[in-house]
Amino acid sequence: xAKRLDWIDQARGLSIFLVVYGHNFPVNEPYIYSxxxxxxxxxxxxxxxxxxxxxxxxxxxxxxxxxYFFWATALFLFWFFAGRKYGESATVALSxxxxxxxxxxxxxxxxxxxxxxxxxxxxxxxxxxxxxxxxRKIKNNILAAIVFTVLVTGGFLWAVFTDIHLPWSIDxxxxxxxxxxxxxxxxxxxxxISQFKALSLMTILFVIHLAAFYYNTxxxxxxxxxxxxxxxxxxxxxxxxxxYILFFKLVPVFKFLGYLGRHTIVLLATHSRMLTxxxxxxxxxxxxxxxxxxxxxxxxLSIIQxxxxxxxxxxxxxxxxxxxxxxxxx
Numbered sequence: 001x002a003k004r005l006d007w008i009d010q011a012r013g014l015s016i017f018l019v020v021y022g023h024n025f026p027v028n029e030p031y032i033y034s035x036x037x038x039x040x041x042x043x044x045x046x047x048x049x050x051x052x053x054x055x056x057x058x059x060x061x062x063x064x065x066x067x068y069f070f071w072a073t074a075l076f077l078f079w080f081f082a083g084r085k086y087g088e089s090a091t092v093a094l095s096x097x098x099x100x101x102x103x104x105x106x107x108x109x110x111x112x113x114x115x116x117x118x119x120x121x122x123x124x125x126x127x128x129x130x131x132x133x134x135x136r137k138i139k140n141n142i143l144a145a146i147v148f149t150v151l152v153t154g155g156f157l158w159a160v161f162t163d164i165h166l167p168w169s170i171d172x173x174x175x176x177x178x179x180x181x182x183x184x185x186x187x188x189x190x191x192x193i194s195q196f197k198a199l200s201l202m203t204i205l206f207v208i209h210l211a212a213f214y215y216n217t218x219x220x221x222x223x224x225x226x227x228x229x230x231x232x233x234x235x236x237x238x239x240x241x242x243x244y245i246l247f248f249k250l251v252p253v254f255k256f257l258g259y260l261g262r263h264t265i266v267l268l269a270t271h272s273r274m275l276t277x278x279x280x281x282x283x284x285x286x287x288x289x290x291x292x293x294x295x296x297x298x299x300x301l302s303i304i305q306x307x308x309x310x311x312x313x314x315x316x317x318x319x320x321x322x323x324x325x326x327x328x329x330x
Contacts (some may be wrong), residue, residue, distance in 0.1 A: 004262075005191070006252050006255075006258050007245070007248040007249045007252040008043060008046065008245070008248075008261070009257075009258040009259075009261035009262055010248040010252060010254045010255075010257040010258045010261060011039065011043060011244055011245045011247075011248045011257075011261070012039075012040070012043050012260075012261030012262075012264060013254070013256070013257030013258055013259065013260035013261030013262075013264075014036075014039075014244060014248070014254075014257055014261075015036050015037075015039045015040050015043070015261075015264075016040075016260050016261065016264045016267050016268065017257065017260060017302070017306065018032045018036040019036060019037075019118065019267075019268065019271075020267065020271045020302045020305055020306060021298070021299065021302040022036065023118070023271070023272060023275075024275070024293070024298040024299075024301055024302055025298070026295055026298045026299070027295055029219070030213075030219035030220075031213060033219055033220050033221055033222075034209075034213045034216070034220055034233070034236045034237060034240060035209065035213075035236060035237050035240030035241055035244070037121075037176075037222045037223075037237075038176075038179045038222070038237030038238065038240070038241050039179075039237075039240070039241040039244060039245075040121070040125075040264075041125065041128060041176040041177075041179040041180045041183070042179040042180065042182065042183035042238070042241040042242070042245075043183065043241075043245070044125055044128070044129075044180055044183070045132070045179065045180035045181060045182065045183025045184040045187075046183045046184065046187045046190070048129070048132060048133075048136075048180070048183075048184045052133040052136065052137075056133075057130070057133070059327065060126065060129055061126065062322065062327065063322075063325045063326075063327060064122050064123075064125065064126045064129075064325060065122070065123070065126060066322055066323070067122065067265045067269070067322065067323050067324065067325055068106075068119060068122040068123060069103070070323055071116070071119060071265075071269035071270075071323070072103045072106075072115070072116060072119050073103060074269075075115040075116040075119070075269065075273070076099060076100060076102075076103055076115040076116075078115070078273065079099065079114060079115035079116075080096055080099075080115075083114075083115065083276065084096075084114065087276075087279070089110070089114055092110070094110060094111065094114050095111070098111055098112050099111075099112060099113065099114055099115055102115070104167075105167050105168075106119070106120055106122075106123040106124075106167065106168050106169065107120055107165045107166065107167055107168060107169045107172075108165060109224075116269065116272065117223070118268050118269075118271075118272065119268065119269065120169055120172075120223055121223075121268065122265070122268070123168040123169065124168060124169035124172055124173050124176065125173075125176070126168075127168055127169070127170060127173040128173045128176050128177050128180050129180075131151065131173060131174065131177050132148075132177055132180055132181055132184070135147055135148050135151075135181075148177070148181055151174050151177060152174055152175060152177055152178040152181075154174055155171050155172065155173070155174025155175035155176075155177070155178075156175055156227065156230045158171040158174070158225070159171060159175075159225035159226070159227060159230075160230070165224075165225070169223070171225055172222055172223065172225055175222065175225075175227075175234075176222065178234060178238075179237060179238060179241065182238060183241075186242075190242075190245065190246075190249075193246075193249075195250065198246045198249055198250055199246075199250060201242075201246060202242075202243050202246035202247055202250065205239040205240070205242050205243035205246070206239075206240075206243045208235065208239045209235075209236050209239040209240035209243055212232045212233075212235040212236035212239065213232075213236045213240070215229070215232055216228040216229045216232035216233055216236060217229075220233045220236075220237075260306065263313045263317070263324055264325075265323070265324050265325045266309060266312055266313045266316050266323070266324050267306065267309050267313070270309050270312055271305045271306065271309055274304075274305040274308040274309055275301065275305055277308070278301065278304060278305070278308075279291060
């Protein structure tokens with residue numbers, strides 16, 4: 001799957017939209033969290049290269065880690081000089097040193113990443129790429145499958161028996177590798193599946209996805225290694241991801257979502273700061289200091305945040321496309 005597929009970009013675009021929307025705390029947040037991050041990891045697995053060399057690793061590091069450290073540093077500096085003095089950040093005593101360390105540790109709540117918690121995803125997905133590449137080097141397929149299963153299970157067990165969050169979300173990366181690896185294994189079948197089979201399979205997967213979500217009574221949150229029932233979480237995340245991908249394969253008409261799906265790094269890095277700008281404008285224009293948005297307002301806010309990021313996407317891709325994970329202008 002070397003070339004871009006519009007329906008895959010649209011599925012990825014849905015995922016990044018749900019990231020933005022979910023960070024506005026809508027009433028359907030538990031459902032969003034049941035699949036939107038697994039969907040990201042599964043789609044990444046679809047594009048895992050068949051052969052991984054040192055040059056492949058270097059290129060992937062350039063595409064992921066250079067944007068991460070640039071945006072993380074920029075967000076930290078904004079937080080240090082301005083952000084920590086306003087809003088919720090101003091009500092708690094957060095350590096600038098700890099938040100600086102958070103740039104490199106890349107896992108932690110407001111104590112370490114108040115400047116941009118969503119950025120945890122980039123180092124984590126780089127580790128997923130490395131871990132899965134290592135497993136792919138195992139020549140014996142049965143042994144590779146055993147190692148894969150043990151590592152994914154180990155990620156879940158780490159969350160069960162400890163409250164320790166590892167650097168670069170190592171523990172989360174092990175769990176995420178389950179979605180990533182299955183995406184890799186099933187990518188050809190996904191591309192070749194007929195319309196009728198896709199519709200039938202999508203329907204079945206949606207039913208399983210919703211049932212697993214319903215019976216997993218804990219709101220999952222991969223970033224915090226909160227899964228509720230681990231098996232139900234994995235089933236819900238996996239079936240939901242495939243179901244939505246199949247939906248876009250059947251109805252690939254959401255072009256704007258495709259655009260978002262091609263520019264997820266800039267959206268991930270800047271959408272929260274756009275909400276900061278919106279709230280500041282409301283404070284200055286309307287004198288509002290306490291924000292209690294309705295459900296429809298949260299949806300509208302999410303759309304406005306994304307629209308505000310579009311000029312940033314354009315500037316980045318014109319002058320520094322590497323900051324959007326691109327090795328050449330697009």
